[in-house]
Amino acid sequence: MGIKNFVHFEFQSLPENVSFARACVGAFASQLDCTLDDIEEIKLVVSEAVSNSIIHGYDNKPNQKIELTVTIHEDHSLEMIIKDYGKGIEDVEKAMEATYSSDPSRMGLGFTFMKSFTDEMDILSKPGDGTSVRLKRSFLKEHDALS
Amino acid sequence: MDIELKMIRNTLIIRLKGEFDMLQAEKIRRQIDDKLQEEQVHNLIFNLEKVSFVDSSGLGVIIGRYKKMKEKDGSMYIVGAQPVVEKILSLSGINKLVPLFKNEQQITKI
Ligand SMILES: Nc1ncnc2c1ncn2[C@@H]1O[C@H](COP(=O)(O)OP(=O)(O)OP(=O)(O)O)[C@@H](O)[C@H]1O
Ligand SMILES: [Mg+2]
Numbered sequence: 001m002g003i004k005n006f007v008h009f010e011f012q013s014l015p016e017n018v019s020f021a022r023a024c025v026g027a028f029a030s031q032l033d034c035t036l037d038d039i040e041e042i043k044l045v046v047s048e049a050v051s052n053s054i055i056h057g058y059d060n061k062p063n064q065k066i067e068l069t070v071t072i073h074e075d076h077s078l079e080m081i082i083k084d085y086g087k088g089i090e091d092v093e094k095a096m097e098a099t100y101s102s103d104p105s106r107m108g109l110g111f112t113f114m115k116s117f118t119d120e121m122d123i124l125s126k127p128g129d130g131t132s133v134r135l136k137r138s139f140l141k142e143h144d145a146l147s
Numbered sequence: 148m149d150i151e152l153k154m155i156r157n158t159l160i161i162r163l164k165g166e167f168d169m170l171q172a173e174k175i176r177r178q179i180d181d182k183l184q185e186e187q188v189h190n191l192i193f194n195l196e197k198v199s200f201v202d203s204s205g206l207g208v209i210i211g212r213y214k215k216m217k218e219k220d221g222s223m224y225i226v227g228a229q230p231v232v233e234k235i236l237s238l239s240g241i242n243k244l245v246p247l248f249k250n251e252q253q254i255t256k257i
Contacts, residue, residue: 110203
């Protein structure tokens with residue numbers, strides 16, 4: 001299945017950039033035939049992944065780099081890859097468990113939200129090298145599938 | 148994000164406006180906790196009418212304040228959550244612990 005459109009950008013690991021990243025992806029995703037609710041959910045998912053890179057990946061260090069690639073595929077799916085070069089995740093299975101957090105003051109809900117609002121979620125992570133989260137969501141409508 | 152804190156007798160009303168994410172969470176948490184230190188708060192009301200976005204960072208502040216209130220046998224209420232925000236509250240399960248109301252008037256009636 002081919003690619004219809006993509007954007008790729010990188011930004012500094014600053015809290016200010018979380019809203020920038022989700023607004024950008026939201027605007028890009030609106031090229032798909034989707035509802036405002038869908039866009040809100042996409043924005044949430046981006047917010048969770050980028051926040052994790054800043055908070056956990058980089059321990060809030062402000063001068064690091066986050067890369068974001070968003071692709072609209074011919075099959076009306078939206079694919080997002082959020083990549084950092086931070087500390088990585090030792091145990092990905094455990095990290096994905098609902099309510100697990102390495103920080104006692106946090107809720108451990110980020111991955112649960114990402115999973116709830118997408119169809120596919122893969123996490124590639126290597127301690128010391130960084131983390132890449134791939135999220136994909138299909139917006140194929142029934143009438144598209146039939147035609 | 149704007150925050151307005153208002154004490155009415157022993158009820159603290161927190162009116163938030165804007166997007167409640169990690170950029171805001173720490174600042175908002177600190178302001179609320181300072182107020183909880185200074186005043187005798189028995190009831191806490193989060194007014195989310197003007198909150199257009201919340202993620203796990205914002206939610207963490209809300210749930211954390213619930214735990215604090217529970218520790219000292221106080222009550223907490225959430226008011227005016229927009230559908231996008233309410234969806235997130237439900238997914239987190241906080242809606243089972245904290246009553247949700249449409250507006251502040253609804254609470255003062257009970
Ligand atoms: N990019 C990342 N780099 C390093 N560790 C990560 C990264 N993303 C997630 N983690 C680890 O996975 C755990 C679970 O992440 P998740 O987003 O589900 O919860 P949280 O961020 O701890 O809490 P919340 O999202 O509710 O604020 C984190 O506590 C952290 O240990
Ligand atoms: Mg998180």
